[in-house]
């Protein structure tokens with residue numbers, strides 16, 4: 518009984534303190550099972566609790582801004598404005614049988630997603646937008662472009678999914694060797710024949726952070742469960758030096774992480790506590806995740822724009838990839854059962870908070886930093902995937918991110934994306950950016 522009470526309170530922590538689950542507390546009988554829940558919530562899912570349940574489908578009186586310039590000097594068009602068109606001949610670049618780097622929670626084919634219809638759509642930029650068709654990703658062309666170079670992705674499990682999408686696509690041409698320094702949070706895929714390296718660094722906040730009740734330094738992805746339960750100390754005015762020190766060794770850096778800002782945290786600026794979110798500290802000002810996420814992006818984007826620690830390459834901001842929970846959240850039966858993209862003729866979709874504000878902050882902070890980057894001769898670009906991904910409620914694992922009985926707690930995943938799946942198009946956008954097309 519005692520164990521159950523503890524579990525109940527931890528589950529409360531996981532699902533948000535002021536909420537009531539419609540479902541009973543899961544029958545977890547042992548500490549190992551509890552660890553599995555935390556692990557599941559953290560390591561497997563790397564999740565991102567997102568406030569109230571999603572109402573992504575409701576018509577929006579104010580469509581998400583489409584005025585965002587692609588950020589390139591003289592950019593001719595913005596390929597991120599457009600629509601998904603059905604293409605019955607579309608085939609993924611890789612499958613679960615041809616790529617070994619797909620994680621369990623991304624492996625929808627293995628876990629029996631009932632239809633592969635979600636793989637039969639291709640992104641078409643607006644016909645009158647001046648972009649023409651988006652070219653199908655050409656690995657040979659990509660390799661020619663990046664020969665002798667390396668790319669560093671910085672962020673959370675969604676950044677990791679993008680990395681795996683890219684690596685799986687490229688691995689159809691050359692099989693990479695993988696290595697990791699997982700305690701430090703770095704993973705590498707090397708393509709020696711093409712002299713190209715993909716690196717991933719796990720940091721859910723991108724600014725300096727640590728577990729409030731943990732070691733003085735940030736922890737690695739092996740302790741995501743603790744980070745998820747929080748709180749963490751976030752230094753909103755200091756980039757996470759573990760990756761900024763490594764940035765100069767790379768030609769391209771891609772930043773993105775937002776969702777973890779919804780977790781409990783204590784916020785610092787100038788080394789002083791300035792506020793907190795769900796931290797239970799009576800003498801500390803309550804601040805929102807939106808405040809923290811905006812401040813963190815301002816810090817990171819200005820550091821990149823200022824040529825951080827000798828970094829001379831191209832920095833890319835990949836914007837928020839929205840979740841699509843309907844009828845609840847991930848913890849209380851929310852689901853995403855759509856089998857096709859949202860129809861372009863439907864009213865514009867709206868994201869729920871805090872994602873909508875996270876996206877707006879990214880767009881605005883990018884625009885502010887881009888001016889500074891231009892003055893400093895730094896190439897800073899935005900890869901705005903938000904509007905295109907908002908239309909893909911069908912691309913998540915839903916119930917097919919795990920085998921039967923593999924886990925407890927996070928049954929239905931409308932946050933991560935199937936691999937292969939709609940995020941594979943991000944590589945096409947990346948190729949366009951690296952080729953200087955926008």
Ligand SMILES: *[C@@H]1O[C@H](CO)[C@@H](O)[C@H](O)[C@H]1NC(C)=O
Pocket residue numbers: 613614624626627628
């Ligand atoms: C790939 O998915 C198929 C079902 O589409 C499944 O039978 C197979 O076991 C999976 N293989 C791997 C290596 O995941």
Ligand SMILES: *[C@@H]1O[C@H](CO)[C@@H](O)[C@H](O)[C@H]1NC(C)=O
Pocket residue numbers: 790798800801
């Ligand atoms: C809040 O109060 C506690 C003691 O109750 C103290 O240790 C802590 O330093 C205070 N924090 C701030 C930011 O004043």
